[in-house]
Amino acid sequence: MKKTRAKGAHPTIPVTRPTLEPYGMYAPLFEKPIQSGMLTTHAHVADFEKRVAKYLGVKHCVAVSSCTSGLMLVLKGLGLEGEVIVPSFTFAATAHPLVWNNLTPVFADVEPGTYTLDPTSVEKHITKKTSAILATHVFGVVCDVKKLQALARKYKLKLIFDAAHAFGSTQSGVRVGNFGDAEVFSLSPIKVLTAVEGGLVATNNDTLAQYVRLGRNYGDDGTNNTLFVGLSARMSEFHAAVGLRSLAKxxxxxxxxxxxxxxxxxxxxxxxxxxxxxxxxxxxxxxxxxxxxxxxxxxxxxxxxxxxxxxxxxxxxxxxxxxxxxxxxxxxxxxxxxxxxxxxxxxxxxxxxxxxxxxxxxxxxxxxxxxxxxxxxxxxxxx
Ligand SMILES: Cc1ncc(COP(=O)(O)O)c(C=O)c1O
Missing domain, CATH: 3.90.1150.10 (Aspartate Aminotransferase, domain 1)
Known part of the structure; x- marks a missing residue:
């Protein structure tokens, strides 16, 4: 017989919750943009990007509005075409940016122990049309980066990581953020590092970083001339303020x-x-x-x-x-x-x-x- 819980016994234990600080810790940071009138992509965002890049040990870190928009911009910036190999055991937002870029997702299997993309299965799915591998660090567990990098080299493919879950994960002492052509983090409410909502693109590729920087602001080069069709995917100063506190913690x-x-x-x-x-x-x-x-x-x-x-x-x-x-x-x-x-x-x-x-x-x-x-x-x- 099904057991039912006595009403009012205990509050429900949620599967997850953001770990936040008392409001007073955020207030001085919120005050700055209100005083200056600079509400988006300004001092807090620049500070957040700088601190994150330093923490990860990566050359560029570009703050965006979400992991999804970050992935959309990275895929476009890398000029990918045709098919991209991706896990099916992942969140929908890993593959959605492929479809938004007119790329065809090709699902490969995962490893039974780590649930991350299985390099042997990836190799079986490579065709003449394959342009990239997009792998997820599932639940924070790092993919078999070395084998995926070897495959990318062998078949001249781009390698991107959906690192939504993995801000702070490491492999051989190197922080996630340093692998492949780019890694993209999510800063949504329940992530370990949160900015309420947001994303981060980490890359050592100068051209790609610049592309994402322009791309998050419509593709505008600062003269009202759009160099390409970008998105509206900036991070606000208030989000960056929460991100800064979360990074400190x-x-x-x-x-x-x-x-x-x-x-x-x-x-x-x-x-x-x-x-x-x-x-x-x-x-x-x-x-x-x-x-x-x-x-x-x-x-x-x-x-x-x-x-x-x-x-x-x-x-x-x-x-x-x-x-x-x-x-x-x-x-x-x-x-x-x-x-x-x-x-x-x-x-x-x-x-x-x-x-x-x-x-x-x-x-x-x-x-x-x-x-x-x-x-x-x-x-x-x-x-
Ligand atoms: C693996 C994975 N990728 C992407 C996303 C999307 O992140 P965002 O909401 O920042 O776009 C999530 C969200 O939880 C996720 O779990």
Whole structure:
């Protein structure tokens, strides 16, 4: 019988929440643009870009209105044509910018442990029409950058990373932001680094950086002459102000996430020793942007959806990221997929569940998640 939660027992635990500071920390920064009347793409934006570039160790960092608009500009700026290989196990906004640029998304499979783009599958999908690979650092876990870079070199392809989840992730001590031709971050409300909304394009390519700088402002070179068809994708001073505060807090927030992810993982593993987690490859660190578990129904005897439903009755908000995968979404129904080419994607999308984790989640709430999971597994194993 389905258990229902007693009304008013506990507030719902959200799957994620932005970690913000008291208003007084933002007020002096908000005051500046109000006093100067310079509301967008001014001193705070320039300061934010400079600090981010320094933090990442990358030559250029251009602030834009979103990761989506950043990707749209990068793809256009690189002059891509034809087909671009992209994962299907990702958020829709990874592939949407391809279609907006008249590029054809070609879905390749992901690795079963990390859920990131599988280089072997990528190579199988390369044709004469392929111009680039666009890979996602899934949930903050860094892609197999070396293998993807080798493929890009071998087939003379551009390599772009959707780094929406990965501001602060590293590989061999190098921060995400330094890989491929460009990496694009999201600063939307629930990202570890947030500017309320926004995006960042990180690149060492001078020409591309300049293109994105002009492109976020219609393509205008400053003389009212548009050099190309750009977007309206600037970042406001108020967004940059929130971004600046979030950047200052990033090391603490990343550390808290790491400690909390470790606590949750140990607690869950104790309850269900056969539970699987996303693999964090050696020599890499992750932001733990999303904390996921993998429910293998053949091993555990229950499904991800059963757990999802039970948690909902306990006032615990979990998420089925990324389900359905892109090749099963209406917007991509026309994209041809070879039978059997996305087997791992389909399995991972059906079995992965994201549990609540954010920088300031309390121990009490994490214990509530663990307690609910324990109750669920006991019910299942009793049958
Ligand atoms: C992988 C991925 N790419 C892109 C985006 C879109 O980011 P934005 O809302 O900043 O455009 C998201 C949003 O969460 C995402 O998860």
């Amino acid at each position: 990033l090391p603490t927030n990343l550390k808290n996430r790491q400690t909390k992810a470790r606590y949750l993982r140990a607690g869950l593993k104790k309850i269900e020793p056969n539970l699987r987690f996303q693999i964090i490859p050696p020599h890499t660190t992750t932001t733990h942007y999303i904390f996921s578990i993998y429910i293998d129904p053949h091993v555990l005897g229950y499904t991800r959806d059963m757990l999802f439903d039970f948690l909902a009755t306990q006032g615990i908000s979990a998420r089925k990221y990324f389900y359905p995968p892109l090749h099963k979404q209406t917007a991509y129904a026309e994209v041809a997929v070879k039978k059997g080419s996305l087997v791992v994607t389909d399995t991972v999308a059906e079995n992965v569940l994201s549990l609540p984790l954010y920088s300031h989640i309390s121990k009490e709430d994490m214990d509530r998640v663990l307690h609910a999971f324990k109750e669920f597994t006991q019910n299942q194993h009793a049958h």
